[in-house]
Amino acid sequence: MKQTMKNLATAAALTMAATSAQAALSVPAGNSLVVNSSGMNLAWTRDANLFLTQANSYSGGAAAFVTTVINTSGGTISDLPNSLDTPANSGSYNLSASDFNTSTGNMNFWGAKAWVNYLNSISYAGETDWRLPNVTPVNGSSFNHNVSFNGTTDRGFNVNILNPTASELAYLFSNELGNLSAFNISGVAQAGSGLVNSGPFENFQNGGYWTGTEFQFPTTTTDFQHAWLFSNANGAQGTSPKDDNSRFYAIAVRDGQLATVPVPGSVWLMGSAIAGLMGLNRKRVTTLRMG
Structure with missing residues (x-):
């Protein structure tokens, strides 16, 4: 008996350890399109390669979707x-089909920004304030x-160590999903790194994701030709030219969690009636067993 209890306690501890990292993530009832983050008070699109999903399901085809x-x-x-x-240094970029890859879901920075604008135009998941x-x-x-x-600089591995909330994607990857960077804080390679756990998300890619934060490069100039990104492949954060359309994905996020959609009254009454019948049935079974 003691051994059985010990085994149960061990199993419970392991289960708690495995789930604690994503305890702050939840899919609100009635809105399976999003994942709420209580740790950052954000709502993410649940489909982490939603652009590709939408392109594949668009009635006019992928090209028409673009x-x-x-x-x-x-x-x-x-x-x-x-x-x-x-033109160069104008503060404006002319979009074209080459900014999007409808085979993989990859986009360049401007393509990702345009796709988020599209989500807002259709009030995706009932919201119009999606962003990168x-x-x-x-x-x-x-x-x-x-x-x-x-975590002492913004580029590299374990960037969330000293300031956990400075990078929303790094916080999601490490703090909420419990994934490991390719190197520990001493710069030593560690096993089991990368996107091992994707939690309640769907189609999360083991690759890089754009942020909406621009960066000047070379760093001694005011040429904001780069944007920050985070890679699920190795848990690294860095920057890349905005026109790179072959390697990076996009996931949208908004400030504030989405509330659970209330259950309609008629559905609640039906559920209560079923629960009542189940309770009566349990009583009868108990009475029979006692007799």
């Missing part, structure tokens, strides 16, 4: 002036582009 996404933004995306703009994830400096003032393993 056209719709482009038209929703009026064919252009505003950004911080950079040499990749059209944010990154803020870990030191609270300015970005440090040097690579580190212990």
Whole structure:
């Protein structure tokens, strides 16, 4: 008996350890399109490759879907002036079909921004304030582009160690999903890294995801041709040119969790009636067993 209780306690402890990392994540009843994060007070799109899902299911086909996404933004995306703009340093980029990859779901930075605009135009999951994830400096003032393993800079591994909420994607990856970076804080490679656990999300890719935070590169210039991104493949955060359309995905997020959709009264009454019948049935069974 003692051994059985010990085994049960061990199993319970293991279960709690495995689920504690994602305890702050939940899918609200009545809205399976999103995942709530109580730790950051955010709501994420549950489908982490939603662009591809939408492209594949669009009635006019994937190419028509891309056209719709482009038209929703009026064919252009505003950004911080950079040499990749059209024309250069204009603070505006002209969208084209080449900004999107309907085979994989990859997009460049401007494509990702346009897709989020599309989500807002259709009130996805009933909301119109979707955006790309944010990154803020870990030191609270300015970005440090040097690579580190212990979270002392914004580029590298374990960037959420000193300031857990500076990067929304890093917080999701490590703090809420419990995944490991490719290197520990001492710079030593560790086993079991990458997107081992995707929690309640669907179609989460073992690759890089865009943020909406732009960055000047080279760092000594004011050329905001880069944007920050986070990679689920190795738990690293870095930057990439905005025009890279072959490697990175997009997931949308909004401030504030979405409330559970109330159950209609008639459905509640039906559920109560069924529960009552089940209770009566249990009483009869108990009476028979006692007699």
